[in-house]
Amino acid sequence: MEVAKTFREFLEIIPDGALVINSGGIIVAANAAAASMFEYSREVLIGLPLDNLLPPEFRQNHAEHLAKFFAHPGKRSMGNGLRFPAVKQSGLQFYVDIMLNQMDVDGDLFGVAIVRDYTLQQQTEEKIRRELEYEKRQALTDHLTGVMNRRAFVGQLNEELEQLAEHGTPFAVGFIDLDDFKEVNDRFGHQYGDQVLQSIARMISGCSRHSDHVARIGGDEFATIHPMISAENALQMMERLRAKLVSGIESEHIPVTLSIGLMQCDDPSLCESVEHIVEMADKAMYRAKKEGKNAVVLARYMD
Numbered sequence: 001m002e003v004a005k006t007f008r009e010f011l012e013i014i015p016d017g018a019l020v021i022n023s024g025g026i027i028v029a030a031n032a033a034a035a036s037m038f039e040y041s042r043e044v045l046i047g048l049p050l051d052n053l054l055p056p057e058f059r060q061n062h063a064e065h066l067a068k069f070f071a072h073p074g075k076r077s078m079g080n081g082l083r084f085p086a087v088k089q090s091g092l093q094f095y096v097d098i099m100l101n102q103m104d105v106d107g108d109l110f111g112v113a114i115v116r117d118y119t120l121q122q123q124t125e126e127k128i129r130r131e132l133e134y135e136k137r138q139a140l141t142d143h144l145t146g147v148m149n150r151r152a153f154v155g156q157l158n159e160e161l162e163q164l165a166e167h168g169t170p171f172a173v174g175f176i177d178l179d180d181f182k183e184v185n186d187r188f189g190h191q192y193g194d195q196v197l198q199s200i201a202r203m204i205s206g207c208s209r210h211s212d213h214v215a216r217i218g219g220d221e222f223a224t225i226h227p228m229i230s231a232e233n234a235l236q237m238m239e240r241l242r243a244k245l246v247s248g249i250e251s252e253h254i255p256v257t258l259s260i261g262l263m264q265c266d267d268p269s270l271c272e273s274v275e276h277i278v279e280m281a282d283k284a285m286y287r288a289k290k291e292g293k294n295a296v297v298l299a300r301y302m303d
Contacts, residue, residue, distance in 0.1 A: 011029060011030070011031035012031050012032065014031060014033070014114065015033065016033060016114050016115060016116045017030075017031065017033045017034030017036075017037045017038075017096075017114070017115035017116065017117075018030065018031045018033065018034055018112065018113070018114055018115065019034050019050070019112075019113045019115060020103075020110050020111070020112055020113075021050050021066075021110065021111045021113065022108070022110055022111075023070040023108075023109060023110075025049055025050045025051060025063065025066050026047065026048070026049055026050070027045055027046055027047065027048050027049070027050055028046065028047075028110070029046060030042055030045045030046055034115060037088075037096075037115065037117055038053055038086070038088050038089060039088040039089040039090055040089050050062075050066070050113075051063065053086050053087060054084070054085065054086060054087060055085050055086075055087050055093055058084075058085060066111075069100070069102075069111060070102075070109055070111070073102065073104070073109055082097070082098045082099075082100070083095055083096070083097055083098075083118060084096055084098055086115075094117065094118070094119055095118040095119070095122065096115050096116060096117055096118055097115070097116045097118050097121070098113050098114065098115050098116075099113070099114040100112070100113050100114075139151070140152035140155070142201075142215070142216040144194055144197060144198065144216070145197055145198050145200075145201035145202075145216050146198075146201065147201045147204075147205060147214045147215055147216055147222075148213060148214060148215035148216075149215060149216065149217075150215065150216075150217040150218070152215060153213070153215035153217055153223055153225070154274055156213050156215075156225055157173065157225060157274045157277065157278075158274060160225060160227060160265070161265075161268075161271065161273075161274065161277075163227075164265055164266070164268050164271060165268045168266075168268075169227065169228055170228065170229060170230060170231075170264070170265060170266035171225060171226060171227045171228065171229065171265050171266075172225075172226040172229050172231070172234035172237075172238075172262060172263065172264050172265065173223065173224070173225055173226075173262070173263045173265065173277055173278075173281050174223065174224040174225075174226070174238055174241075174260055174261070174262050174263075174281065175221065175222075175223055175260065175261040175262075175263075175278075175281040175282055175284070175285040176200075176204065176221070176222040176223065176224065176258055176259075176260050176285070177220060177221050177222075177258070177259050177260075177285050177289070178196070178197075178200065178220040178221075178256045178257075178258060179256055179257040179258065179259055179289065179293045179294065180255075180256060180257075181193065181196075181219075181220040181256055183255075184196060184255060184256060196254050196256065197216070197220065199248075199249075199252055199254060200222065200245070200249075200254075200256075201214065201216060201222065203244070203245050203248045203249070204222055204224065204241070204245065207240075207241045207244045207245060208224060208226075208241070209226070211226075211227050211228070212224055212225065212226050212227070213225040223281070224241075230264075230266070231264040231266065231298070234262060234264050235262060235264075235296065235298055238260055238262050238296045239296050241260075242258060242260055242294075242295070242296050245258055246258065246294065257293055257294035258294060259285055259286075259288035259289045259293050259294065259295060259297075260285060260288060260295070260296040260297070261280075261281045261282060261283065261284030261285030261286070261287070261288060261296075261297055261299060262281065262284060262296055262297065262298050262299060263277050263280045263281040263284065263298075263299040264298065264299070265277060280299040281299055283299065284297045284298060284299035284300075285297070
């Protein structure tokens, strides 16, 4: 009984591509789905070596695996659910998922390969990955300003604390509060207030280094994280940041100033937790307000 005739009806009810190969690695039967997938007519596909469907650089190893597959009847030495590079008649390479099983027909052993084009699955997985990444970003992003939200800020601060504890890597945290922002909302309305917050967020991001992190952690409160920086450099950088922000605020005619508290973290014993760092930076920021506003104040450990 001819193999092609034996398998014809069986193969055509399979929605995926299906190939039958003999022990010599020759395709002896194929369904229409497989022929379409590899861009052959079924008549041309039958009789081809299976290696013709693989990129040249994979053929030697594939031949060795195929020999082992047929050398052990009843065993599936090539496994199920494999992902292989494949090549169409046009030369276009793509990936396929293959389930390979053995079948005995009148004492002759054949391999039956169920082949699924991985391209669509890959596109679906990529779409899901992008959607998940988008949702993750949304969950960690302040909806109004587009910078990190408080949740993301706390997560990043925990990472910096781990680096400090494990490697002694210093960092600084800045707390930035808009002076008299309530008066802006009361005088100009909340819509204008939102525009001010968006402008301030852009300015802070534009004045920060690429390695820095900017977050909005409250109504008119922003926070920054500056990795790998000394106390002296952190204070100088924050003063430059304040000056640039004030210049930008004046150029946009925004009626606010900024009070900034700075917490330097270079000693694990003094920077023990996120809560402690936030408290210290917050106290320094309020001290800046009490001392006349529009200033940078470095946190004191004795506070």
